Amino acid sequence: MSKLICKKCILDSDIPGITINEESGLCQFCESYTPLSSEEKKKYLGIIEDLFTEHSGKGEYDAIFALSGGKDSSYALYKLKKEYPFLNILAVQFDNAFISDTAIANAKKMCEIVGCDYFKLTMEEKRLCDTFRKAAESTNAYSKFARYRASDICNTCISIIKQKLIEQAIIHKTPFIIFAFTSGQAPNPIIDLQVNFIKWSRNIFEKQLQNFGVEDKDEIFLIKNEIIKSIDKNTTPIMLHPLCLWDYNEDDILKTLADLGWISPKISDSNSTNCLLNSFACHNHIKKYQIHPYAFDIAGLVRSGDMTQEEGLEKLHKELSKPLMEVAAKKLNMELE
């Protein structure tokens, strides 16, 4: 049977696990999709504002912000401080050993512009490379659902970031952790991180690392158990994804950032403006599972009306950068097949 493309998003019947209803012409996700209405978005933003008012100004920082230096997080930091100038933010940039120099410069510049502290979270390069290589070589590390959300390498990287930011928030009693996930990446704008969930998600990630042969005995990647034991149940952090509530238009975001002095990176990766590993991670994932790790994310943006179907399909089918893949493969000590 010839390939069917969902009428509403960009998912198609050649992607394993995607079914297109021949009658409606929609994939199973678009069939059951209920978008957040503008009233619901307003309601969530109202809740976030109330939370900020209630919890800010009590500790060293009000929020820890995950800043990659890429376009989405740079814009979200700018918009966040514009909307809520009273927030005292610590922006944390994770140096995953593949972050571009431009991304580091952009992150520092954005922090200067908005007036917040910057911290670069670093880890031993060899250990990171070994871990990413093992993730790339694995085929059973993450759940099936996770394969649609991101590549095995990206899932590993983002899990490390989440674990360590939650850890920092607990240590410093920071009430909020903020990520710049789009509506395609994070359907839940507010996640109250309760103690049992923190413990459980830590154990799930520990098991995922073990699935591909990484024993994180000294808890470099995982939230330290000692820290979890010290959690005060009344001050667990709340994770926020405000970008999925704001209007999202890639061209407008890039224009706003360019006006601020954010430098467009010279890396030719249509899906990342900060990470030099991303093209390799996508290539590796497509080869293993025949699933483009950005398909679901882009489909979410198209489904919610933040991107046209044409733009989404163009982004999805843009060729991955061979020079970037070659550099990353060499650093990971892997063959580029």
Added chain:
Amino acid sequence: MGEIKEVMMAYLQNKSFMDSGTKLNDDDSLTMKGIIDSIGLIELIDFISEKYSIEIPEDLLTPENFDSINGIVNIIQKLTK
């Protein structure tokens, strides 16, 4: 029991890409079998809260209650009584 189980199985097949051929026993761990992860768990809990109009108290958010079909069915029955 049967109806809730059917709803949960349909949810897992549609939303977590569980193959219809996947052999899943009622006590199998959803996380250990790679069917859901921590993000999937948040979505599953949202789905359950909305579908059954229940609020899930923090102390009940445990693997015993949400990491297997049996646990989920039992907790939904308990909270909807």
